[in-house]
Amino acid sequence: MKDRVFPLEGVHNFRRFGGFDTAGKAKVSDRLYRSGQFSRATGKDRETLAGLGVRLVADLRRPRERQAEPSFWGEHTGVRVLESDHAGHDEAPHLVFLRESDLSLDSIREFMIETYRRLPFDAGNKWVFEQGLRHLAEAGPEDGFVVHCAAGKDRTGLFCALLLTELGVEQETVRADYLFTNEAVDFDRIVPAMTRRIETEMGRSIGTDELRAFLGVDAAYLDAAMDAIGEPREYLRGELGLEESVLDALKERLLA
Template structure:
């Protein structure tokens, strides 16, 4: 059985969706707990939040946001933190300063509009050059470093969700567990506070005519979104492993190193 939801989620005041995505059964054993962390951005972290995060021993942070997002919302770090932040320079969203789910909001009015927009988004996520560049850095870091890492974007749900799902898939986590972990975004920590904050930002940028239900779709995740990314990868590359090898540089040697660092027998 995987680690319980209560054990893997850490509720923080200013960092949303913070959780451990290890603990699942994998091909070579079980993913280690305490080494694979994911979250939203840390620009509103409180001092107490930073103390908690620092206590986890995270040595590598992978920031999936674009350059303008980092400039507009710089993440806060603990005063004693001396790790590395990895990212590929450039924009991961087509609209400067926006998260990827926000760029899809311009034509959205209803929940159905939002779902269709998110499905279109997830067809593109695995192939956006800047995002791919940071995914490559992440895979390399997982192969080369045994220490805990943290993966994040703005809300920790789309760019981060796909990256975590790819790691799970490559390590042989069952698809049901991959989807279940992805869907934890909808309930992890203070999800309502995250949705409220996101709703304000989306409506400020795209007007107030958007239905509340549409905002909730944009600020959450649904299994068909992730399925669309995986299906598009399969259509273009045949399999997740082939995509990871050809696009992300996850050769058999890199994958074996990832398993040594992340999986316990």
């Protein structure tokens, strides 16, 4: 898995989520990428990313998130960026949680599990999920695709799990890709900085293990989303309204 990570300077969790084998012995296109946000991409990062042939970007962040941390992808001619106008909450739920909860490990895990139960049915997420898959089905064979949110782990992780599952990748591999965030991200660098930020901006203290549980991923989180979804196949066709012809085209486009 480690060879899938691109060690960028200002972008966290950028890695390939294509290239896996399916249960039917086909191979998923290696031009699929997942990431955290790009607002702090350095000039060197942009050079690296420019070489990937990205033509389609699915940005799962809400409008306020995009305003606070602008992405550079829209500046590129020939790159289509999919963004939802759904405003969602007045204030990001995770900020409310950090300010008002007891910040115990149990409360963090409960918050994350409840969050994952809601993710598949959030209007903004659903729009980007649907449009991302529709446009990906129509993309050229050499076109690169990036899906990202703020940290590239929750909304992005669910999108990737749904797509890889629909393509026929074995669940053990799907889960391994999801959980790899815990290794792909340099938490030894991020956790101390985030701890200081919470102390400075909120006047609150949080333990290292607790913050890692908040910033990382856990199989129980993904299980909560999948339990809420039920059958992924029916979710794509029912909740997202994707026609069989679109999903067939997606497989034709991404499997070899």
